[in-house]
Amino acid sequence: MDEILYLTSEKPEVYCEGSLSAQIMPTLSSLATNGLLKTNLAERLRREIVTGSLAPGERIVEGKWALRFGVAQGSIREAINILAQDGFISKESGRSARVIHLSEGDVAHLYDLRGAIEGLAARLAALAQPDFGSLQAALQEMREAALAGNRERLVDCDLQFHLELCRLSQNPYVIEHARRILLPFFAFVRMRVTTSGQETTVWGKDLEAHQRIVDLLREGEGEVAEQYVKRAMARFGKAAYDNWERRA
DSSP states (O other): OOEEEEOOSSSOEEEETTSHHHHHSOOHHHHHHHHHHHHHHHHHHHHHHHTTSSOTTOBOOHHHHHHHHTSOHHHHHHHHHHHHHTTSEEOOTTSOOEEOOOOHHHHHHHHHHHHHHHHHHHHHHHHHOOOOHHHHHHHHHHHHHHHHTOHHHHHHHHHHHHHHHHHTTTOHHHHHHHHHHHHHHHHHHHHHHHHHTOOGGGGHHHHHHHHHHHHHHHTTOHHHHHHHHHHHHHHHHHHHHHHHHHHO
C-alpha cells in the first residue's frame, strides 16, 4: 500500500489510501470543483442582480435560489458571501442578505465622501510621483469600452481607475476606506446603468475629466489635483442619479 507522509511541526502523520483520514480529507480536485461552483453561482446571481431580476433592496432567500439552481443551500450562502465582498449584496448580523440599494440621498453623500477621499489620494499621489502608467492604462480601457458601447465593461474599468488612484496615494488607510466605499457604490452604478440602458456616449466629458486628473498628477500639482477631483465628484453627483432614473 502506498503511503504519503505529510510534514508538520509535530510528528509526521501517515495518510493511507482507504483509511478514515483518506475518506474525509478533501482532494485537491474536489476543492477546485467547490471553488468553481461557488464562483459560477456567484456569477449567476450577479447576472440576476445586474439585469434587475433581483431588484435593489430585495431580500435574497437562500432556499429559493438553491432550488432554482439545483444546488445545496450552503453553496448559495457561499456565493452570497462572494457577492457581498464585491459590493453587490449587503449583509448585517441577524438579518437576511439583500441586494445593495442606494437612495438619491445616499448617492449624493457618497459622492461628497468620494471627493474627500479621492481628492486626498490625488494630492498624495501627485507628491509621491509613482509610475502613473497603470492609471493611464485603466483610462485607456475605459475609452475602448465606451467606443465599443460596452456599459458593464466601462463601469468595471471606471472602478479600476478610481481604486488605482487611491492605491497610488500609498496611504493604506485611504486605500482601505476607498475599497469599502467604491465596491458597493460601483456595484450599484453597474446595476442602474444596465437596467436604465444608459448609453456609453454620456461618458465623453467624464473621460476627459479622468484624463485631466492623470495630467495634474504627472505635473505634481497636488493641491490643484485635489480640488479638481472634488469639483468633478460634485458634478458627477448632480447628474448621475437623475440619468439612471429617467431611463429606468
